[in-house]
Amino acid sequence: MLNGKQRAALRAAANGLDAWFQIGKGGISDNMVADVSAALDAHELVKLTVLRTADEEPKVLLRTLAERLGAEEVAAVGGKIVLYRRSERDGVKHIEF
Template structure:
């Protein structure tokens, strides 16, 4: 579980990131969870964009992604979700 200070730090780090995944009308599937998990292992912090045609609520999508990948939700802003998971091999971010 992330503290408030850690979430603020992660939000600041994610500010300049561009979303690298998009959730569309099909919603969250196993393939997407696997790919996001791999990306989190390499990057630790990433943004996921939710498209207008997505039938699921953004909070539901965020919970499914976080649960499936073992990540923490750092922020949900607009149609973007910021996910964080500490990397086993590629540690880049040092949380306060």
Template sequence: MLTGKQKRYLRSQAHHLNSIFQVGKGGVNDNMVKQISEALEVRELIKINVLQNCEYDRKEVAEELGKRVNGHLVQVIGNTIVLYKESEENKSIQLP
């Protein structure tokens, strides 16, 4: 579990990132979860955009993604989700 200080740090690091995934009408599927897991292993911190035509609430999508990739939900702001998962091989972010 991330502390408040760690979440603030990760939010500041994620501010300059672009969204690399979009969740649309189909919602979250197995292929998307696999790709997000691989991206988290490489980058550790990613942004995901929830499109307006998504049938599910953005907070539900964020919680489901966090659970399925075994990552931490850092923030849901607007239609953007920020996820963090510590990399086993490519560790680049040092949490305070």
């Protein structure tokens, strides 16, 4: 569980990131979950874009993805959502708070 200071640091770090994935009217598929999980394992912090055609609000999609991935909800601002999960892989540079 992240505290407010950690969440703010992650939001600041995510500010410079490009969104790697898009969620549209198809919603969240199993393939997307697998791809986002792989990205979290490699980078720990991932930004996604929620398109206007998506059936659900970004906050709902963020909560759903976080639950399915075992990740932390960092932010849902406008059409962008950010997830964090500490990587267990060797050789990954961890985000320090």
